Amino acid sequence: MKYLEFLNIEYIVVAMAAMILYLIYFVLSKDSESHKNIRSVASVVEDLNREIFYLKKELDTTKKEIKAHNTRMSDEDIYAEVERTTYDLVKPVSLGLKRVEETLVVMDEQLNLRIATIQSGVKQISIPTSVHGNDDEKIISLFKQGVSLETISKELHISKAEVEFVLKINKIK
Template sequence: MTWIMAGGGALFLLLLLAYLYLKEMETNKRLRHFEKSIEELNKQLYKLQKKIKEDEVESEFSSSALSHSLRQEVKEAVNNAAAGIYQSVERVEALWMEHRDRVDEKIVMLEERVKEMGYFPTSPNGVDEARILSMFKDGWSIDSIAKELRIGKGEVEFTLKLANIE
């Protein structure tokens, strides 16, 4: 019964870790998407700023009132576009921070759960292979190893077969 509960606990932990791994992959995928979006927005902003500079140079050569008003309109249009891009970047950053906080909270919860569960054996089925091999080499019989470690004879035999010891 203890083995079943330990196996169930280990299975639960394994499934929980797999779930977290998949969520982390999904998060990374979203972050890459956000990064691409931000990079795209930065490129557009750069193009707009370049266009403003070009327009400023052109307006310097033309001093008429019409070119001055046109220049003002272009500046306003570019500033409005840049403000929209900046707001979009701020929203993406806020979403990213919110998602990061949620992931951090989940990590803390998992760490607490792992601490609550206590001891976890190094091997998934709780068998200490090194100890079994050491005891067998020291002359212990399969039955006595199984009794000493409180495991089944089959597990001892299986471990010895895996180590190519017969």
């Protein structure tokens, strides 16, 4: 029994040693990957620093050239440049406004034509005779005298429905 316990302890120790060796291997492999990544980042940073140095040098050279060739514009030149730029900016707006004005004129003409057409159409529509107050009073008077609806409609030359409508509006029937 003690022998089996000793073997179990030996297996446990061997298993733990194997795990420790695996962990050491894993850590070392990850460490070497990290070193590779750090070296590649360092080389990229070095290349960037070199590019920045060359760009700064080129910028200084360009600044010196600009200062050497810098000529100051006269007031007349500045005024002419401002005037030209303003004209270039205003011209498209002016053309656009002219187009809008032309469109509005055309729309106004079309609108006037439509209004004239509608007015002529409205003039052709006849207003029913029962709309007039005099006919309403005649209908009510005749109905109160006991005249039948058919007789009222024949006498006033309106439909029976119009007679009924007038009586209903006036709350007589």
